[in-house]
Amino acid sequence: MLLRAANLTKRFGGVHALQELDLEIAPGAVHSIIGPNGAGKTTLLNLLSGIYRPDEGRIFLEAQELSSRPAHEFAAAGIGRTFQNLQVFLNMSTLENVMAGAWLHQACGLAAALLGLPAAARAERRARAEARELLDFVGLSRWADAPAEGLPYGALKRLEIARALAARPRLLLLDEPAAGINPTETREIDELIRRIAERGITVVLVEHNMKLVMEVSQRVLVLDHGRRLAEGDPAEVSRDPQVIEAYLGVQAC
Amino acid sequence: MCVGLNLLIGYAGQISLGHAGFYGLGAYGSAILAARYGWPPLAALATATLAVALIAWIVGKPVLRLRGHYLAMATLGLGIIVSVVLATEDGITGGPDGMAVPPMTLGPWVLTGEKTWYWIVAVALVATVWLAQNLIGSPRGRAWRALHGSEVAAAALGIDAARHKLSAFVLSAAIAAAAGALTAHYAGFITPSKASFLHSIELVTMVVFGGMASSFGAVVGAAVLTTLPQLLTVFKEYEMVLFGALLMATMIFMPQGLVPTLEKAIAAARRKPD
Numbered sequence: 425m426l427l428r429a430a431n432l433t434k435r436f437g438g439v440h441a442l443q444e445l446d447l448e449i450a451p452g453a454v455h456s457i458i459g460p461n462g463a464g465k466t467t468l469l470n471l472l473s474g475i476y477r478p479d480e481g482r483i484f485l486e487a488q489e490l491s492s493r494p495a496h497e498f499a500a501a502g503i504g505r506t507f508q509n510l511q512v513f514l515n516m517s518t519l520e521n522v523m524a525g526a527w528l529h530q531a532c533g534l535a536a537a538l539l540g541l542p543a544a545a546r547a548e549r550r551a552r553a554e555a556r557e558l559l560d561f562v563g564l565s566r567w568a569d570a571p572a573e574g575l576p577y578g579a580l581k582r583l584e585i586a587r588a589l590a591a592r593p594r595l596l597l598l599d600e601p602a603a604g605i606n607p608t609e610t611r612e613i614d615e616l617i618r619r620i621a622e623r624g625i626t627v628v629l630v631e632h633n634m635k636l637v638m639e640v641s642q643r644v645l646v647l648d649h650g651r652r653l654a655e656g657d658p659a660e661v662s663r664d665p666q667v668i669e670a671y672l673g674v675q676a677c
Numbered sequence: 678m679c680v681g682l683n684l685l686i687g688y689a690g691q692i693s694l695g696h697a698g699f700y701g702l703g704a705y706g707s708a709i710l711a712a713r714y715g716w717p718p719l720a721a722l723a724t725a726t727l728a729v730a731l732i733a734w735i736v737g738k739p740v741l742r743l744r745g746h747y748l749a750m751a752t753l754g755l756g757i758i759v760s761v762v763l764a765t766e767d768g769i770t771g772g773p774d775g776m777a778v779p780p781m782t783l784g785p786w787v788l789t790g791e792k793t794w795y796w797i798v799a800v801a802l803v804a805t806v807w808l809a810q811n812l813i814g815s816p817r818g819r820a821w822r823a824l825h826g827s828e829v830a831a832a833a834l835g836i837d838a839a840r841h842k843l844s845a846f847v848l849s850a851a852i853a854a855a856a857g858a859l860t861a862h863y864a865g866f867i868t869p870s871k872a873s874f875l876h877s878i879e880l881v882t883m884v885v886f887g888g889m890a891s892s893f894g895a896v897v898g899a900a901v902l903t904t905l906p907q908l909l910t911v912f913k914e915y916e917m918v919l920f921g922a923l924l925m926a927t928m929i930f931m932p933q934g935l936v937p938t939l940e941k942a943i944a945a946a947r948r949k950p951d
Contacts, residue, residue, distance in 0.1 A: 430764060451748075473830060473833055474939055475833070494832070496832045496834075496836055497835075498833075499836075503836075505833050509863045513822065513826030513827060516823075523816075524822070524834065526816075527819070527834050528817060531696045534817060537817060538811050539811065540807075547816075548815070550816070585832075588833075588834075590834075591834050591835060
């Protein structure tokens with residue numbers, strides 16, 4: 425297993441956002457997490473990226489235990505993510521956003537950087553070239569030198585993906601990459617997720633757009649009220665009566 | 678000095694209202710070592726700068742956990758403590774009357790005279806701006822700006838927020854201390870007013886006015902706001918009022934500051950003809 429979480433529990437005040445959830449993510453492939461609003465999907469993603477600390481439970485990336493570590497160590501271990509409510513660095517250019525994403529792989533000495541030594545300049549050129557490649561990969565080349573704050577919404581979503589990829593994650597968590605964008609852009613995201621998976625990066629996708637989830641993912645986990653409702657391949661899950669009930673809001677009586 | 682504060686506020690996004698405190702500590706530290714213990718001024722300056730960096734590191738560790746207004750209040754408190762201590766410990770600092778500072782020496786040469794200092798300050802300024810520009814373009818500078826842009830996203834990229842806020846804080850405090858020490862040896866005399874709250878506010882005004890996240894902006898801001906009172910000596914008593922008004926006007930009409938606003942205006946004007 426690439427990622428393993430056991431007994432994950434997170435409470436906010438009296439609300440159980442997530443209750444005793446066990447989770448296993450196999451390497452490769454696209455795994456989706458779906459569920460009605462408030463099911464605990466984003467909470468789960470925040471736990472898996474170290475933004476929140478679980479009240480109970482443990483998280484392992486392969487053999488390495490990450491629970492109770494700070495978020496930046498989750499990133500260093502190889503877990504990258506994007507944000508549902510965009511967290512682009514609006515004070516930088518598009519290219520600089522991606523270069524900042526490569527932070528973990530730019531261990532250049534401070535002295536060399538301060539004095540502008542050739543080693544630092546070389547490292548900088550390499551970082552720039554890699555960032556441009558990634559922008560190309562997500563289709564944002566033409567915006568490279570534009571300030572990020574001027575980009576349209578759909579482009580910002582892809583910029584977050586490029587920035588996360590710059591950190592070379594083994595596991596990439598995508599929080600609603602298709603929320604609020606049009607069908608054409610959604611198709612582009614669909615295709616982008618496939619190409620990311622082809623690079624050997626395991627993807628965990630939280631998404632409301634069922635069409636996207638069913639097309640792109642190999643495994644689907646359904647959450648409801650912070651608990652596992654169902655799990656399986658897309659066809660199995662979409663036939664599951666409990667899932668249908670949760671989505672249609674049918675009262676069991 | 679302002680370039681240093683700008684690193685903290687403009688790039689790392691942390692506010693400090695206590696930088697005059699570090700400036701004062703640097704000035705007094707160097708002055709006391711040189712005047713009372715007979716250290717060579719250059720060694721005194723270096724020691725004072727390192728000592729202030731250490732103080733900033735110790736103070737910064739708990740203080741930088743705070744954000745926004747709370748951080749502003751904490752650094753404000755720090756600045757006030759420093760200026761009060763400098764004013765009351767008259768046995769060491771000469772109290773509110775200030776103290777005399779030996780002139781800077783470089784080996785056998787004693788550095789005095791306007792022209793010599795003009796060059797020293799010019800070299801120090803160019804060096805600071807150059808180093809700051811290099812730093813900002815480096816991965817670490819990007820990490821600082823990332824923290825300013827979105828702390829949570831920076832953490833998700835493996836950037837240790839606490840560590841990098843602290844390094845920005847310590848560096849800018851050290852630059853302030855070095856500037857303070859240099860000024861003390863130049864002027865030959867220092868008073869606690871240089872470490873006061875009002876001076877901290879002046880420094881923040883310079884950064885905001887010149888343009889946050891712009892090293893040249895900080896220099897321009899400092900230059901304008903240092904010469905302005907001298908040009909407007911008729912308004913002597915209203916100097917602070919003018920500073921306040923300038924800060925407000927900048928926030929309203931040029932929220933990004935003078936230099937970035939001008940840069941954009943020039944870029945826009947250039948684009949128009951095509």
